[in-house]
Amino acid sequence: MTRKFRVAVIGAGFMGSMHASIFANEPRAELVAVVDSDIGRAAALAGQLRGNVKAYSSHLELLAAEELDLVSICTPDHLHLDPALAIAAKGINLFVEKPIASTMDDAAKIVAACKAAGVKLGVGYLLRFDPRYYKARELITSGKIGTPIHIYARRNSARTEGPKRYGGTLPLALHVTVHDVDMVLWMLEGQTPVSVYAQQTDILLGSLGTQDTIAAVVRFSGGTVVTFESAWSLPAGARHMIDARLELIGTEGSFEVQCGDSGLYFADNQTSREIDTQHWPIVENRVGGDLKLQLASVLEWLDGGPSQVASGEEAIRSLELTRALIRSAESGEVERL
Numbered sequence: 352m353t354r355k356f357r358v359a360v361i362g363a364g365f366m367g368s369m370h371a372s373i374f375a376n377e378p379r380a381e382l383v384a385v386v387d388s389d390i391g392r393a394a395a396l397a398g399q400l401r402g403n404v405k406a407y408s409s410h411l412e413l414l415a416a417e418e419l420d421l422v423s424i425c426t427p428d429h430l431h432l433d434p435a436l437a438i439a440a441k442g443i444n445l446f447v448e449k450p451i452a453s454t455m456d457d458a459a460k461i462v463a464a465c466k467a468a469g470v471k472l473g474v475g476y477l478l479r480f481d482p483r484y485y486k487a488r489e490l491i492t493s494g495k496i497g498t499p500i501h502i503y504a505r506r507n508s509a510r511t512e513g514p515k516r517y518g519g520t521l522p523l524a525l526h527v528t529v530h531d532v533d534m535v536l537w538m539l540e541g542q543t544p545v546s547v548y549a550q551q552t553d554i555l556l557g558s559l560g561t562q563d564t565i566a567a568v569v570r571f572s573g574g575t576v577v578t579f580e581s582a583w584s585l586p587a588g589a590r591h592m593i594d595a596r597l598e599l600i601g602t603e604g605s606f607e608v609q610c611g612d613s614g615l616y617f618a619d620n621q622t623s624r625e626i627d628t629q630h631w632p633i634v635e636n637r638v639g640g641d642l643k644l645q646l647a648s649v650l651e652w653l654d655g656g657p658s659q660v661a662s663g664e665e666a667i668r669s670l671e672l673t674r675a676l677i678r679s680a681e682s683g684e685v686e687r688l
């Protein structure tokens with residue numbers, strides 16, 4: 352019989368609601384509770400979900416009341432640390448949304464606490480579960496590409512969503528570019544970044560406390576050069592939900608991952624937009640896509656199976672390189688790592 356893991360989700364916002372919905376419908380999980388400092392939000396979410404899901408207003412209440420196997424942390428980045436330390440200290444496994452934390456110090460404390468407690472820690476880099484990126488990486492690991500020479504990774508989206516939600520709390524690079532940084536580090540396993548040069552601007556979104564775009568060039572220890580480009584300043588009417596691409600040129604071959612087109616474009620007399628078919632599409636009232644594959648894989652990992660979920664150490668590497676991009680963009684100087 353399939354083992355059921357007792358799971359709770361902390362943070363009942365945008366991501367936490369989807370995590371909770373996925374765990375509530377997962378055969379290997381029993382969603383026990385959702386937590387939000389806004390108890391009304393936690394209670395509303397718990398009430399919508401399958402099963403007898405409880406609502407708590409803090410991780411301390413949750414941990415005092417429930418026996419758990421896994422907790423997923425979906426609070427804002429700078430608020431991952433306290434729940435993570437308390438959960439690890441209780442010997443409970445952890446899944447933490449990317450980018451693990453907003454500072455290197457917090458990230459190191461989370462990883463050290465999980466290690467000391469002997470619990471598993473996964474971090475939410477869901478592109479690893481997007482079959483397009485996954486299969487592209489396989490082209491490298493199978494030798495078909497030879498040695499990677501150049502990678503170009505783009506992630507551009509409209510000004511309507513991200514900047515309004517995260518402006519003032521999270522630099523663009525830490526919210527957006529970090530996904531590609533994790534993917535590139537995963538693809539270039541064995542190489543380390545040695546130098547970074549970046550530029551960013553805030554002509555449009557400075558008043559919201561964020562940047563319009565960041566562009567960076569990173570040199571790796573094996574000689575591979577990587578160009579990152581992220582913007583969340585595309586006009587509201589832009590066709591793409593996320594205009595993402597990753598192109599690689601190698602000594603023996605090349606590939607292009609093209610995610611600009613979701614495959615489903617809708618227009619009527621008022622509006623036009625692409626509908627998500629990849630990350631968290633709702634099909635038959637259930638959240639699917641990469642996010643579901645990722646969380647299902649975490650449960651399989653708890654059960655002793657394999658998982659390509661990002662580890663705490665890998666998340667530290669992504670955070671370190673992304674932080675270097677931001678430092679270079681702020682100083683205008685090359686950062687040596």
Ligand SMILES: NC(=O)c1ccc[n+]([C@@H]2O[C@H](COP(=O)([O-])OP(=O)(O)OC[C@H]3O[C@@H](n4cnc5c(N)ncnc54)[C@H](O)[C@@H]3O)[C@@H](O)[C@H]2O)c1
Nearest residue numbers: 362363364365366367386387388389425426427428448449
């Ligand atoms: N993987 C992805 O593609 C992706 C996309 C968006 C966001 N994220 C990440 O997910 C995390 C959550 O982002 P979001 O967009 O869901 O944010 P959000 O603001 O929508 O939700 C955060 C929730 O946490 C609650 N909260 C704040 N402090 C709390 C505390 N101390 N205890 C309990 N609840 C608390 C807030 O009330 C809010 O409901 C962040 O780390 C973010 O970077 C990942």
